[in-house]
Amino acid sequence: xxxxxxxxxxxxxxxxxxxxxxVVSVVVCMGLIVASWLMITNRRIDSIALNAPNKxxxxxESASPFNMLKEIIVDTVEGFGNxxxxxxxxxx
Numbered sequence: 001x002x003x004x005x006x007x008x009x010x011x012x013x014x015x016x017x018x019x020x021x022x023v024v025s026v027v028v029c030m031g032l033i034v035a036s037w038l039m040i041t042n043r044r045i046d047s048i049a050l051n052a053p054n055k056x057x058x059x060x061e062s063a064s065p066f067n068m069l070k071e072i073i074v075d076t077v078e079g080f081g082n083x084x085x086x087x088x089x090x091x092x
Contacts (some may be wrong), residue, residue, distance in 0.1 A: 010018065 010021065013021075
């Protein structure tokens with residue numbers, strides 16, 4: 001019943017006081033959410049860093065856009081070579 005009385009007490013306060021209480025409670029809730037999110041993210045990053053294998057990072061040269069386009073075209077043309085066009089039936 002104490003909870004209901006506190007709500008009734010809040011309802012009897014002037015609107016500007018209720019708005020102030022609302023803003024403060026929203027800021028506190030958002031602060032708790034952001035703090036917990038940062039803690040969880042930090043723990044995930046730490047666990048990933050601790051479990052990561054210790055090997056030297058390998059870097060590859062990135063292909064030029066034209067080489068990438070050439071590979072895509074070649075793959076597409078090779079894909080057309082694997083299609084059995086006789087299996088398509090034409091409706092008459």
